Amino acid sequence: MSKAIQAVRGMNDLLPETVERWQLVEATARDVLHAYGYREIRLPLLEKSELFARSIGSQTDIVEKEMYSFEDRNGDNLTLRPEGTAGCVRAGIENGFLHNQIQRLWYAGPMFRHERPQKGRYRQFHQIGVEAFGIDTPDLDAELILMCVRLWKSLGLEGLTLELNSLGTPESRATYRAKLTRFLKARRDQLDEDSLRRLEKNPMRILDSKNPAMQPVIAEAPNLHDHLDEDSRTHFDRLGEYLKESGVAYRINPRLVRGLDYYTRTVFEWTTDRLGAQSAVCAGGRFDGLVEQLGGRPAPAAGFAIGMERLVELLARQSPSPSSGAPEAYLVLLGESAGKHGLRLAECLRNAGLRIECHCGGGGLKAQLKRADRSRARFALMLGDEELQDNTVTVKDMRGKDVQVSVHQDVLIDFLNERTGRRVKT
RNA sequence: GUGAGCGUAGCUCAGUUGGUUAGAGUCCCGGAUUGUGAUUCCGGUUGUCGUGGGUUCGAGUCCCAUCGCUCACCCCA
Structure with missing residues (x-):
C-alpha cells in the first residue's frame, strides 16, 4: 500500500x-x-x-x-x-x-x-x-x-x-474609539498582553476580553452607548x-x-x-x-x-438524526432469470416515484436480506423462481413485525404506496 | 501565531515497575439441513503500536525531534 x-x-x-x-x-x-x-x-x-x-x-x-x-x-x-x-x-x-x-x-x-x-x-x-x-x-x-x-x-x-x-x-465610532484609547492608555499597566496588542489595532475588542483580571478596567471604561x-x-x-x-x-x-x-x-x-x-x-x-x-x-x-x-x-445534540432518503424498498433477486426481470421491475417502481435499491452482485438470500436491512429500507421485495412463475413478489416488512405477504406484480405499486403512506389510494 | 492533552486493528479502546509470537469489543465475511435480515451461538480476516532518532541485553511502554488530531487562547459564523 x-x-x-x-x-x-x-x-x-x-x-x-x-x-x-x-x-x-x-x-x-x-x-x-x-x-x-x-x-x-x-x-x-x-x-x-x-x-x-x-x-x-x-x-x-x-x-x-x-x-x-x-x-x-x-x-x-x-x-x-x-x-x-x-x-x-x-x-x-x-x-x-x-x-x-x-x-x-x-x-x-x-x-x-x-x-x-x-x-x-x-x-x-x-x-x-x-x-x-x-x-x-x-x-x-x-x-x-x-x-x-x-x-x-x-x-x-x-x-x-x-x-x-x-x-x-463611522464618525461617532471614531470619536468613541479615540476616547476609549485615551482611557486605556492611561491604564496601560493594568492591561494584559492581548489587550496591549489590541490597543493600537482594535481597542474596542478589549471590552470583549475573557480575562477576569481585565474586568475591573473594562467596567470603568467609557460606554459606547453614551457616545452614539x-x-x-x-x-x-x-x-x-x-x-x-x-x-x-x-x-x-x-x-x-x-x-x-x-x-x-x-x-x-x-x-x-x-x-x-x-x-x-x-x-x-x-x-x-x-x-x-x-x-x-x-x-x-x-x-x-x-x-x-x-x-x-x-x-x-438536541434531536436524533433524521433518516430521510432511505429507500422505500430493497429488491432481493434470487437466480439468473430473476436478475434480468428485476432490473425492469425496479425501473417500473421508480417510474411510480418509489425509491428502490436493487441488489447487485448476486449472493444468497441471507446475505441479500442483510443488505436490505442495512439499506434502511422499509420493505424487502423478494423475486425468485417461485415468484416468477405466478408473477408475484414476496414483500417482507423489515421494520414492523415479521409480516410477509405475496403480492401480484400488477398491484405492487398500489400496495407499496399504501403501506408507505406516500399517497392515499383512491 | 501561543498553550495543553492525545496518537495501539476500518471504528471504540485495554496493554501491569520496560520482558516471549500485541489483546478485547465492534465492524466485515462464512456457518448453525437447501429461500428469510435485525437478536443468539460457532468460526475467520484485519496492525511498519503516527514517523524518525536515542537510552537499554530488550521499547507499544522511558527520552528527544517531527508530523497529525483534539480542546482552549486569539479570532469569528
Whole structure:
C-alpha cells in the first residue's frame, strides 16, 4: 500500500449521515427565506484579493493573516472568499441591481479562513448569508431578526440568546474609539498582553476580553452607548420597540463588537452556551457605507450569516438524526432469470416515484436480506423462481413485525404506496 | 501565531515497575439441513503500536525531534 493522502487541515468531509441533517437545515432555511421574499443568488468562491481588503478592512485578522490568497496564471491576486457579504455587494454593483433599488438576497456555501481549527471553527466552513439593500429604517433590522426567530422555531432549536448593540456611525465610532484609547492608555499597566496588542489595532475588542483580571478596567471604561449620535440612538431604540412588539427577547450588550470594519449601527449575534468556545451561531448587522465604499452609489444595507457547522452541531445534540432518503424498498433477486426481470421491475417502481435499491452482485438470500436491512429500507421485495412463475413478489416488512405477504406484480405499486403512506389510494 | 492533552486493528479502546509470537469489543465475511435480515451461538480476516532518532541485553511502554488530531487562547459564523 502506498501512503494515503490526507485531507487538508481544517477541511472536513461531510459523510452521508451528516449530510442528511445539513439538507434538512438547508431546506428549512430556504423555505423561511422565501417566506420573506428573499431570493437566492450564487456567487464565485474566488474574488480579487483587493475586494476583501477594501470591505472587511486591511487591518483585520481575517485579511492580515487568515486569507487563502494566491496569484493565478495571469498574475492576478485572488482569494478564496473568507465571507460572503463583500462578493454579494460587488455583484450587486457590477450587475446594477443595487442602483436605487430594494433587494432582498440570500446565498449559501463554503467560506475559507486559515485559522487554527477547533470545535466549531474550521478552515473550510459554510454559511447561509442574507443581505438586504436599499432600506435604512430599523424595520428591516427587525425583519432580519424575525427571520432568524422563525428559522430557529422551524428547526426546533432551543437555547439561543439574542445579543444586540449599536456601533453608531463611522464618525461617532471614531470619536468613541479615540476616547476609549485615551482611557486605556492611561491604564496601560493594568492591561494584559492581548489587550496591549489590541490597543493600537482594535481597542474596542478589549471590552470583549475573557480575562477576569481585565474586568475591573473594562467596567470603568467609557460606554459606547453614551457616545452614539442622535440618529443611531433613535434607530436603535426603534428596533428595540419593534422587537418588543413582536415578542422577541434580547439582551443589549454594549461590548458586542463585530470584527469586520464595514459594520455600522445595528449589530447582533445569536449565541449558545452549548458549543464550547465558538458560541456564535449567527451574526450580522448594518453596513450602510459598504456599497459606496466598494464603488457603488450609496445604498444602505443590512444582513447576517449563519454558521452551518455550528447550527448543525447544535441541532445534532438536541434531536436524533433524521433518516430521510432511505429507500422505500430493497429488491432481493434470487437466480439468473430473476436478475434480468428485476432490473425492469425496479425501473417500473421508480417510474411510480418509489425509491428502490436493487441488489447487485448476486449472493444468497441471507446475505441479500442483510443488505436490505442495512439499506434502511422499509420493505424487502423478494423475486425468485417461485415468484416468477405466478408473477408475484414476496414483500417482507423489515421494520414492523415479521409480516410477509405475496403480492401480484400488477398491484405492487398500489400496495407499496399504501403501506408507505406516500399517497392515499383512491 | 501561543498553550495543553492525545496518537495501539476500518471504528471504540485495554496493554501491569520496560520482558516471549500485541489483546478485547465492534465492524466485515462464512456457518448453525437447501429461500428469510435485525437478536443468539460457532468460526475467520484485519496492525511498519503516527514517523524518525536515542537510552537499554530488550521499547507499544522511558527520552528527544517531527508530523497529525483534539480542546482552549486569539479570532469569528
